[in-house]
Amino acid sequence: MxxxxxxxxxxxxxxxxRWSPLTPRSTDPWSSFTTTLxxxxxxxxxxxxxxxxxxxxxxxxxSALATDIRAGQxxxxxxxxxxLTVTYTDKTEKKGKKEPDAALTETLSSYxxxxxxxxxxxxxxxxxxxxxxxxxxxxxILLPLILIGVFIWFLSKQMRQGGVQAFTFGQxxxxxxxxxxxxxxxxxxxxxxxxxxxxxxxxxVDFLKNPKKFLDIGARIPKGVLLMGxxxxxxxxxxxxxxxxxxxxxxxxxxxxxVEMFVGVGASRVRDLFQMAxxxxxxxxxxxxxxxxxxxxxxxxGGGNDEREQTLNxxxxxxxxxxxxxxxxxxxxxxxxxxxxxxxxxxxxxxxxVTIDLPDRDGxxxxxxxxxxxxxxxxxxxxxxxxxxxxxxSGAELYSLMNEGAILAAxxxxxxVAQFDLIRSIEKVMLGPERxxxxxxxxxxxxxxxxxxxxxxxxxxxxFADPVHKISIISRGRAAGYTLKLxxxxxxxxxxxxxxxxxxxxxxxxxxEKEIFGDVTTGPSNDLQVLTALARDxxxxxxxSDAIGTIAIEGDGGRALFxxxxxxxxxxxxxxxxVDAEVKRxxxxxxxxxxxxxxxxRSVLDAISRTLVEKETIERDDFEKLLIANGITxxxxxxxxxxxxx
Numbered sequence: 001m002x003x004x005x006x007x008x009x010x011x012x013x014x015x016x017x018r019w020s021p022l023t024p025r026s027t028d029p030w031s032s033f034t035t036t037l038x039x040x041x042x043x044x045x046x047x048x049x050x051x052x053x054x055x056x057x058x059x060x061x062x063s064a065l066a067t068d069i070r071a072g073q074x075x076x077x078x079x080x081x082x083x084l085t086v087t088y089t090d091k092t093e094k095k096g097k098k099e100p101d102a103a104l105t106e107t108l109s110s111y112x113x114x115x116x117x118x119x120x121x122x123x124x125x126x127x128x129x130x131x132x133x134x135x136x137x138x139x140x141i142l143l144p145l146i147l148i149g150v151f152i153w154f155l156s157k158q159m160r161q162g163g164v165q166a167f168t169f170g171q172x173x174x175x176x177x178x179x180x181x182x183x184x185x186x187x188x189x190x191x192x193x194x195x196x197x198x199x200x201x202x203x204x205v206d207f208l209k210n211p212k213k214f215l216d217i218g219a220r221i222p223k224g225v226l227l228m229g230x231x232x233x234x235x236x237x238x239x240x241x242x243x244x245x246x247x248x249x250x251x252x253x254x255x256x257x258x259v260e261m262f263v264g265v266g267a268s269r270v271r272d273l274f275q276m277a278x279x280x281x282x283x284x285x286x287x288x289x290x291x292x293x294x295x296x297x298x299x300x301x302g303g304g305n306d307e308r309e310q311t312l313n314x315x316x317x318x319x320x321x322x323x324x325x326x327x328x329x330x331x332x333x334x335x336x337x338x339x340x341x342x343x344x345x346x347x348x349x350x351x352x353x354v355t356i357d358l359p360d361r362d363g364x365x366x367x368x369x370x371x372x373x374x375x376x377x378x379x380x381x382x383x384x385x386x387x388x389x390x391x392x393x394s395g396a397e398l399y400s401l402m403n404e405g406a407i408l409a410a411x412x413x414x415x416x417v418a419q420f421d422l423i424r425s426i427e428k429v430m431l432g433p434e435r436x437x438x439x440x441x442x443x444x445x446x447x448x449x450x451x452x453x454x455x456x457x458x459x460x461x462x463x464f465a466d467p468v469h470k471i472s473i474i475s476r477g478r479a480a481g482y483t484l485k486l487x488x489x490x491x492x493x494x495x496x497x498x499x500x501x502x503x504x505x506x507x508x509x510x511x512x513e514k515e516i517f518g519d520v521t522t523g524p525s526n527d528l529q530v531l532t533a534l535a536r537d538x539x540x541x542x543x544x545s546d547a548i549g550t551i552a553i554e555g556d557g558g559r560a561l562f563x564x565x566x567x568x569x570x571x572x573x574x575x576x577x578x579v580d581a582e583v584k585r586x587x588x589x590x591x592x593x594x595x596x597x598x599x600x601x602r603s604v605l606d607a608i609s610r611t612l613v614e615k616e617t618i619e620r621d622d623f624e625k626l627l628i629a630n631g632i633t634x635x636x637x638x639x640x641x642x643x644x645x646x
Contacts, residue, residue, distance in 0.1 A: 060094040066111035076122040192366035193359030208246035229356030232396030235333035255292030266311030282327035290332035371402040432477030453608035454512025455483040467635040506531040
């Protein structure tokens with residue numbers, strides 16, 4: 001199936017209506033704040049520069065001034081109002097003040113200065129009515145007031161903008177894909193691996209295109225379609241394909257985008273979204289991960305009401321409020337349908353429920369072909385083989401596989417993607433990139449080789465275990481090595497015997513380490529977690545324990561559905577002890593089975609380990625030759641459907 005998520009829509013408004021995602025965005029307030037702050041700083045610097053004084057002049061009293069004049073030390077006196085600026089013969093300046101409403105000469109004469117002494121000093125009286133005088137007199141007062149006024153104006157402007165933004169806070173954050181935008185248009189031809197889902201959704205397309213024929217016969221228009229499936233199976237893509245086939249606007253939003261910390265915002269955004277869709281009708285509203293707001297109500301802290309429940313209530317009200325002639329369909333996607341509120345799933349709201357499974361082999365091949373459209377492939381590429389080697393892959397993982405193959409080819413300066421690139425990409429998507437820097441010492445390499453050989457040997461001997469496809473001791477992700485197993489045929493269910501053999505295979509590495517080296521490492525830790533969980537599920541969920549019987553002790557996520565506390569159980573301590581005993585019994589029997597195989601076929605284990613130490617990787621053909629050489633018959637090759645990594 002094509003890529004897991006849609007591209008971002010173009011932010012253009014082609015309808016004249018108010019589309020929340022398409023409205024021109026307001027200027028960044030922080031940008032205008034920075035500009036205003038810079039202007040204020042510049043004005044302050046200019047003010048400081050204009051009225052700066054390098055040194056503060058000394059002051060002089062009138063009596064001291066009279067004494068200096070008698071001594072012939074004063075060159076000139078500048079009079080500005082009552083302020084005196086005295087310049088001495090050594091070019092120094094001093095400041096002083098004269099008596100108000102009295103001439104300077106009269107004041108100095110009262111200190112005993114003669115007319116001849118005063119005549120030797122140049123006295124200049126400055127005019128106080130000129131522009132320069134008034135500018136320099138008022139500037140120290142006006143400039144700070146101007147700076148304060150600019151700052152107040154900026155704050156008021158931000159408050160006005162904040163008021164407008166407060167009114168837009170409850171608007172929907174939905175992204176719209178215009179049907180006229182061919183670059184983003186998706187149709188059913190772009191979707192593969194979901195044949196039944198496409199057939200079910202074709203009816204929705206027909207309604208959006210020709211609603212009259214349904215209304216004329218009295219048929220009720222479906223209000224909602226719930227797409228259920230594992231992550232990466234293409235639920236969002238199918239929603240876009242329905243809109244693309246019908247040629248209607250597609251409004252996409254995530255369930256988590258409705259809810260904010262403020263009460264009422266989620267409900268307001270729901271109302272706004274539905275109003276937008278009604279104005280653009282016919283249209284599709286797509287809510288991704290609806291379980292973020294659609295969970296069972298009454299599970300909040302203390303069982304109280306919360307903002308998420310208010311949002312869910314508003315969604316229910318809006319869906320009930322659709323008129324028969326309103327051509328708006330709500331599509332939602334979830335991978336947790338078990339946690340949704342029953343009111344959301346009742347008829348009249350989400351009328352249709354479409355399950356999207358992981359693609360089978362043919363579906364995977366079709367998906368690979370779609371993703372290979374724009375990639376130059378080498379002549380040796382066989383997508384059917386890649387589809388056989390990728391059981392259990394979702395559409396998103398297949399997209400990643402093809403992309404990784406193209407990256408590998410480009411990294412090696414090749415113009416076409418080869419089959420080898422795609423094969424390497426399979427393991428990269430499943431297990432992560434090779435960790436070439438993670439070099440094992442000789443002892444660790446030997447332990448890892450015996451560990452993986454134990455998995456492979458037990459899997460090859462047990463009748464219900466999957467055949468080995470590849471063994472490697474090259475580190476990938478967090479694993480020091482891995483054993484890749486593929487089932488013989490396509491199955492949708494697993495039996496008790498298959499589970500028991502799977503547990504024994506998971507213990508193969510642990511048993512091999514203990515039998516060969518007399519000790520165990522941290523390597524089998526993940527194996528132990530997986531097999532313990534599987535054994536517990538057999539006992540508590542699948543009814544595969546004779547001692548417990550046909551009782552489902554633990555449900556699939558039901559513990560959190562109806563407000564039960566975390567850790568709360570609905571079975572007794574005695575039953576819990578019985579479950580633990582059964583889990584231990586199953587694991588102990590699987591351990592004995594794996595130990596018997598490894599002990600009986602010790603020579604085969606040694607041969608596999610030696611080959612791994614030498615070559616680091618053993619492919620299926622070489623592994624089967626090694627088994628035949630040691631008297632073990634390989635399992636018959638059939639169609640490969642899904643992979644399990646031990």
